[in-house]
Amino acid sequence: DSGVTQTPKHLITATGQRVTLRCSPRSGDLSVYWYQQSLDQGLQFLIQYYNGEERAKGNILERFSAQQFPDLHSELNLSSLELGDSALYFCASSEAMNTEAFFGQGTRLTVV
Amino acid sequence: AQSVTQLGSHVSVSEGALVLLRCNYSSSVPPYLFWYVQYPNQGLQLLLKYTSAATLVKGINGFEAEFKKSETSFHLTKPSAHMSDAAEYFCAVSETGSARQLTFGSGTQLTVLP
Numbered sequence: 530d531s532g533v534t535q536t537p538k539h540l541i542t543a544t545g546q547r548v549t550l551r552c553s554p555r556s557g558d559l560s561v562y563w564y565q566q567s568l569d570q571g572l573q574f575l576i577q578y579y580n581g582e583e584r585a586k587g588n589i590l591e592r593f594s595a596q597q598f599p600d601l602h603s604e605l606n607l608s609s610l611e612l613g614d615s616a617l618y619f620c621a622s623s624e625a626m627n628t629e630a631f632f633g634q635g636t637r638l639t640v641v
Numbered sequence: 642a643q644s645v646t647q648l649g650s651h652v653s654v655s656e657g658a659l660v661l662l663r664c665n666y667s668s669s670v671p672p673y674l675f676w677y678v679q680y681p682n683q684g685l686q687l688l689l690k691y692t693s694a695a696t697l698v699k700g701i702n703g704f705e706a707e708f709k710k711s712e713t714s715f716h717l718t719k720p721s722a723h724m725s726d727a728a729e730y731f732c733a734v735s736e737t738g739s740a741r742q743l744t745f746g747s748g749t750q751l752t753v754l755p
Binding site for chain 2: 531533571572573574585619621629630631632633634635
């Protein structure tokens with residue numbers, strides 16, 4: 530158990546809908562990262578937050594957004610969902626900006 | 642720009658045999674290199690990481706990897722495979738050591754045959 534908690538574990542939704550994925554980082558970790566794992570794109574970095582502020586953006590679509598709250602949990606919002614958004618979404622957390630990150634078990638999103 | 646190539650999307654070994662998973666990287670600066678393992682329905686677990694302290698890095702579960710700059714490689718090995726090693730393995734590179742700039746390889750699925 531990495532100490533990073535993601536909910537829900539599985540999510541099935543229809544095209545065009547909006548979903549929110551939640552991540553609770555390890556106790557004391559200030560940095561949260563979101564990754565997408567899909568069959569065609571592999572593992573890709575989406576976005577990073579550090580102590581509530583956005584710090585880096587990767588290959589994140591404009592339909593996707595994220596935030597980190599004062600209690601340091603983070604949410605990834607995915608809207609206008611398409612079939613191609615079906616993937617495993619991972620959250621990771623680290624103590625500081627350049628320290629080792631620990632990954633959660635992921636949320637498997639299926640868009641039908 | 643950084644990139645990772647994992648040779649062989651599927652590797653099968655017999656229990657007790659040597660495990661060798663190949664990873665080659667490209668980086669414009671001295672890289673940080675990582676191996677992660679993903680068991681079915683699980684998240685990514687860090688096996689080991691190279692941060693320039695020593696070229697031979699020992700990780701968890703008996704795995705180790707050797708950084709070879711001349712070959713731009715960071716292959717993962719284990720002397721004797723165990724059934725519990727069956728999983729998917731990802732090599733990753735970062736130019737800063739930060740998870741925000743981790744570039745992952747496409748993964749190698751390891752099957753261990755009895």
